[in-house]
Amino acid sequence: MNGNDCKALLKKIREIDFALQETVLYLDAYPNNRRALAYYQKMKAEREMAVAAYEASCGPLTMYGNVSATSWDWINGPWPWEAEAN
């Protein structure tokens, strides 16, 4: 997978995370809203798939996501605050 594919995957994860962030804040205030809870479950499943695809080819998203047993990829740049990562 090349760098552009990884950027596209990261964009997808960002979009899913935005949907989840909004849903989580809403559910904190309205925990009995079943539509919001169903949407949360749907987006959570999408996130799991997208993160697995990203970490398999592009590197860890969290410190728990170093897939390789032979190289420590967690430290590989660019780091998020660098323009090249965005």
Add this chain to the structure above:
Amino acid sequence: MWTYDKKLQYPVKIKNPNPKLAQVIISQLGGPDGELAASMRYLHQRYSMPYDSVRGILTDVGTEELAHLEMVAAIIHQLTRNLSDKEIADSPFATYFVDHTTGAYPVAASGVPFDMKYVGVKGDVIADLNEDLAAEQKARVTYDNILRLTDDPDVRDPIKYLRQRELVHYQRFGDALRIAQDNLDSKNFYAYNPSFDKKR
């Protein structure tokens, strides 16, 4: 505890360095209504918050503010890349540069370093949540003012995103205040602090 996600919440990709603009935007890093103050305010109000729903809102908004702190720092970092000595000398950023070079030090645009005095933790449900509602509006005004000072679309895009999040957080803190009030005794509304007083 917290776990780091190795991505910005919303992308920051700035082509043209602009140290003068960085010195203004840095107020949202370490200024009175900045993201560091926001995160510290909400996360530290949690311990005296008696309602689970509001504990959740404070935790999740306080955590999101850390992601915003990182976005603001990324904006500062990218606006101060590859500067020549002359560009720095000719900019008001020179006074910051002499103390911090191009590091991201939490400071207000006026030069006052970050201070926990910006953060209200009163240990009272009504007082703390009203503080939070005001804080979100003050941060929104700061972003409005930043948007008046730049026409660079690379900077305006993430700043507009951050401004919009203040509005969403204001809505959720409005919900939090309603939840807290629903839990209070209407006959003794301001005399009883559920964070401290025992119910008789």
